[in-house]
Amino acid sequence: MRLSRYFLPTLKETPSEAQIVSHRLMLRAGLIRQHAAGIYTWLPLGFAVLRKIEQIVREEQNRAGAQELLMPTIQSADLWRESGRYDDYGKEMLRITDRHDRDLLYGPTAEEVITDVFRNAVRSYKDLPKTLYHIQWKFRDEVRPRFGIMRGREFLMKDAYSFDLDSDAARHSYNQMFVAYLRTFARLGLKAIPLRAETGPIGGDLSHEFIVLASTGESEVHCHRALLDKTIPDDVDYDGDLQPLVNDWTGLYAAADDMHDVTKAASLGGSLVTARGIEVGHIFHFGTKYSKPMGATVTGPDGEDVTVAMGSYGIGVSRLVGAIIEASHDDNGIIWPESVAPFHVGLLNLKAGDTATDETCARLYQALGPDRVLYDDRDERAGAKFAAMDLIGLPWQVIVGPKGVAKGMVELKNRATGAREEVSVDSALARLAV
């Protein structure tokens, strides 16, 4: 993409409403614009990142055996009356009335809808297990939206729902998601740790939240140091026994403030780490909380009806954009992990209009591929280009100036480390190849 044609409204100054780093940088780098309190427009660059994250989440869900579908944003209130949540959910639920005076709502979550789909379609235990998910916009009418996209009212979320014959089987579905989450966050370039969580209003008896570590994070977490160094295998057998792997990740002490056990933590001595983090995922096993009132049953092996055991598994996709920035930035701007970067390379033509630099840039642009490169071909000063490119945080920069070009050289800069090297054009191409 040529920057001269791209819609990338960057800001030199920080809009006054933005308090935290990710919000400021998202506004400044031209990722989002606020539409109303807690509601945002995603500009092309931000949208590109959102799509990348979404795709990684999708791939890992599929890999774990979950199947994607798409449920509506607007839901019927009747279903919520069935589960008993229509009155319980409170003002966070945005309620709507249509022209026939029917009660609708903008979905804050989708347990009711998926349970309805399931009960109408599945009859036999032989159809189990099933894990279904979608990636859809949700709305929760937060009293006080803040921190930009991190706590908006409208947000993009992946939510998965598992259906099993009994709670032992459900535990396997739960473990599949647990492992999928570890893999997902690792691929996003994040250090995430699972914490045992309160089950909250959704209910149930098994729940973990996943916290991404970032020094500017909202909540405080305490955990064993060894948890930070754990890695997740690349070739997980999702059909096999996942319990050992889950145990490995949950065996060490880890707790947020609300579940923090000071005595237990103190016994860790020097291995205790206190850090800050951002919640980006939450998984629950809640048994028959929805299947029972809504009559989601299957015929079991013995011919008797069985109420299915369910779990639900959320990832805040749009929140992750902010979380990644909180975890990865410096004074000059964003530093995108390669896996989610909107472009792989920023190509800076330091003297647009100069035949030699133009030609070198054109060659690099074509060879690297216009989809992977953001080419700053604007008639701007070098300083402005450096600042803009650092701000938007692409992993690599290729800096092409007349002095280097005369020697057949360009400069390759790594955004994360700041390291620059002068290399030949061919060498730069080789280094940046897919």
Added chain:
RNA sequence: CGGGGCGUAGCUCAGCCUGGUAGAGCGCUAGCUUUGGGAGCUAGAAGCCGGAGGUUCGAAUCCUCUCGCCCCGACCA
């Protein structure tokens, strides 16, 4: 939902206390000069001073109401 604050040019803000008809910096446009870390000079364009009502000869400024946004707290992917 309790407490506080702010709405003036695209952005950051001054002006308001003490009413007299709109300002700065950045950005934008044009020209010249500059050209490796958000340039310099010159000349421009750009504002229903959030909205409504009121007080007054006169309101960005004072009063009332209203809408919007932000911050602290309680609550959440």
